[in-house]
Amino acid sequence: MPREISLAELPGLVGQDVGVSQWITIDQAMIDAFAxxxxxxQFIHTDPERAKAESPYGGTIAHGFLTVSLLSTMNYDCVPVVREQTMGINYGFEALRLISPVRSGARIRGRFTLTNVRFRGAAMCMTTYDVTVEIENEQKPALTATWQTIIQFDPKDRPEDV
Known part of the structure; x- marks a missing residue:
């Protein structure tokens, strides 16, 4: 996938995987900083000895919202940049499921499929992605989401045929 695309090219990518991010290590220092x-x-995040003794995870796990918060970083790492974009806005989620815990020391990455592109008004484009955050060497993902973002651009850059 190219690192940069035009607004006019964006609708043609609907239905395609547009990026897979690099692996990110979720270590205890990151979990503690998020806490x-x-x-x-909560001890399942911040107390390795107690989490090992009292939780079913064998140690500490990342907060689900920590995993969610890393979606932006994963997106920046692998989803093509729209040349005409002046600003990107996180619009929210249609669906978000935290499927599996991310254990301290695990590596995760995001996989992004563009599912919808909708031009709104003169200078906005809403994009929808199906996102899966994979955990290295695990069968189940950490999370799945339907994520919406807005691309703002100068109205003069709006493609004529949309």
């Missing part, structure tokens, strides 16, 4: 930022210090 600190969100004030979520």
């Amino acid at each position: 600190h930022a969100t004030h979520d210090h």
Whole structure:
């Protein structure tokens, strides 16, 4: 997949896998930093000894929302940039499921399939992606989501045929 595309090319990518990100290691330091930022210090995330003894996971796991928050990084890593874009906006999720826990030390990556492109108004384009966050050497993904983003652009750059 090219690193950069035009607005006019975007609708032609619907139905295609548009990117697979690099692996990201979810280590205990990242989990602890997220716990600190969100004030979520539940032991299954922040206390390796207790999590090993008292949880079914054999140690600490990442917060589900930590995994969700890394979608932007994964997207930037692998989804083609639209040349005419002046700003990108996270619009939200139609669906989001946290399927499997991500254990401390595991590596994850995102797989993005463009499922819809809809031009709105003179200077906005809504994109919808089916996203799967895979856990290395695991059969089940960490999460699946239907994610919507908005591409803003200068109205003069709007393709004529949309």
